[in-house]
Amino acid sequence: MKILITGANGQLGRELANQYKEIKGIDLILAKREDLDITNVHNVYSFVNEMEPDVIINCAAHTAVDKCETEEDMAYKINAIGPKNLASAANQIGAEIVQVSTDYVFDGNLNKSLTEFDPVNPQTVYGKTKLEGEILVKNHNPKHYIVRTAWLYGDGNNFVKTMINLSKTHKTMKVVNDQKGTPTSTKDLARVIIKLIEDKNYGVFHCTCKGECTWYEFTKEIFRIKGIDTEVSPCTTDEFPRPAKRPEYSVLRNYMLELTTGDITRTWQEAIKEYLE
Template structure:
């Protein structure tokens, strides 16, 4: 099997490479310098020449606040890019994996959201990702759309930011009124690979298990590392951002539970392993 990974240098792309590296799968690895997914001619040419069996699209404009002032760029990368890849994949009978986000929901309701809950994005990032979902679904029946949240892995992320800040600060303020689930790229990559192996097409939520705030997340990071630092909870209003964040965006892996089985771990267990790997 031949698999094309776009955005291969990002956190998720690196982890998928790592896990597939233990198999006999042939990987085609691209980033924006190798393949601009917003260029329909370039995408069609690359896909027709290389003929992957599966395209895993890890490319995205994920700088949520910048998306607010970069509507055209966000639309090109998060909406047009997936459209191009889905269409090119369909033309050769290939499958496509599209990574999406909890930001497709408004986060105004305190309930764990399933794939059957109605999206209502409140940010440019969320709306462009949702439109990308719709086009992938419309253009290629062999699709896996996987929504995730609060992702961390091999790259810049909240965990590394907290560890870095703890070296220079005796006290930190962390938002306590945004609720979600920290998710390891290890767990997400395992699920994606399982979906592809089983040809389990459709829309899926995939986060680690459990619920916490960013404040709780920070406390757990410091507790595992035995870092003595004062962490004070604060509100989102104390740290205003250009993009509106969902207040409650806990995704329930409902379709995984009902179909292939939910193999994700509790977020604390996954975090502990991640921090141990950082030490190693």
């Protein structure tokens, strides 16, 4: 099986490549931004027709949530038009497509764990563009896997590394305690994506680790595991105003996984412990 991973430099792209290298019979095509401009339809068709992948996993995205508010055109190009181009090119050669999406497609106001059947209502440019990406992929390729995740960390820049680095220069820190979600390891997400492809289980799926916490609680657990003695105190979102509105409660339930192939993700505590150790 030949698999094309776009955004191969990112946290998820790297983890997928690592896991696929352990699986026999997989021919990997790792495309970085300089190799493939997913926003250029001619570039995409030419690349896909030449490489002839069986599956395209799109890990490329404009994920700078606050920047998306001021770079709306770029966000739509990368998060909506790019996936459309890949889905269309894949469909033309009979290939499948995996589109990675986000908890930001919800407004975060329901105060319950969200399933794939709950109504979407994005409140930010990032969320709107990612939702449009989902819709365009569905419309342009019936062989699609749309996988929504949240609070992702792995090999690259992420919240975990930021907090550890800040602790080296700060004796005290304030961290937001009124936003709830689920920290998710790229290892768990990659395992699920690989399993969905193996099972040809098309559709929309949520994939986060199990459980929930606030950013404050997550930071406290990171510091506990690492033995960091920086003092962490809780604060509100209003104390740290940002250009893009953050969902207050965006805990995703892996409901479709539970109902179909089974949920193979770990608790967020297990996953972060392994990551830090």
